Amino acid sequence: MSAGGSYPRLSPFKTGLACRCPRCGRGRIFSGFLKIADRCPVCGLDLGGEDAGDGPAVFIILFMGALVVALALLTEAWFSPPYWVHLVLWGPLILIGSLLLMRPFKGIMVALQYQHKAGEGGGRLG
Structure with missing residues (x-):
């Protein structure tokens, strides 16, 4: 915290990717895999309305879809594998990639909501 009780303006992308509080940059914003915590444990920011x-x-659907379609087309053009190889390759890639990207993307969205003061109902308490 800086002098006067104000917080420095933090990048929503850095704090979101790190899954940290958008106000102080230190507290965790998740209390579960995708559940947003009620409050930041460090600065006390109310995250309940986010x-x-x-x-x-x-x-994530758009990103993973474009990535997998491009990779599947390249794989088919270069190697012409049987269809079961595509199933074995792209099914797990979609599932694992989507799960790995969900927390950082949700963190970025929450940080952008905080930065633009866009909580539920158009207002925010924090």
């Missing part, structure tokens, strides 16, 4: 909704899932 909800990223389906935004992170939509971005």
Whole structure:
């Protein structure tokens, strides 16, 4: 915390990717795998009204879809493997990639909501 009780303006992308509090940059924002904590344990920011909704899932679906389709087409063009190879390769890649990206993308969305003062109902308490 800086002088006067104010907090420095932090990058929503850095704090979101690190899954840290958008105000202080130190506290964890998740209390479970994807459950947003009620408050930041360091600065006490009320995170209860923050909800990223389906935004992170939509971005991940678009990103993973484009990546897997491109890789599947290249694999098919270069190697022409049987269809079961595609199933074995791309199914787990989609599942694992989506799960790994969900927390950072949700963290970014929460940090952007905080930065732009866009909580549930258009207002925020913190």
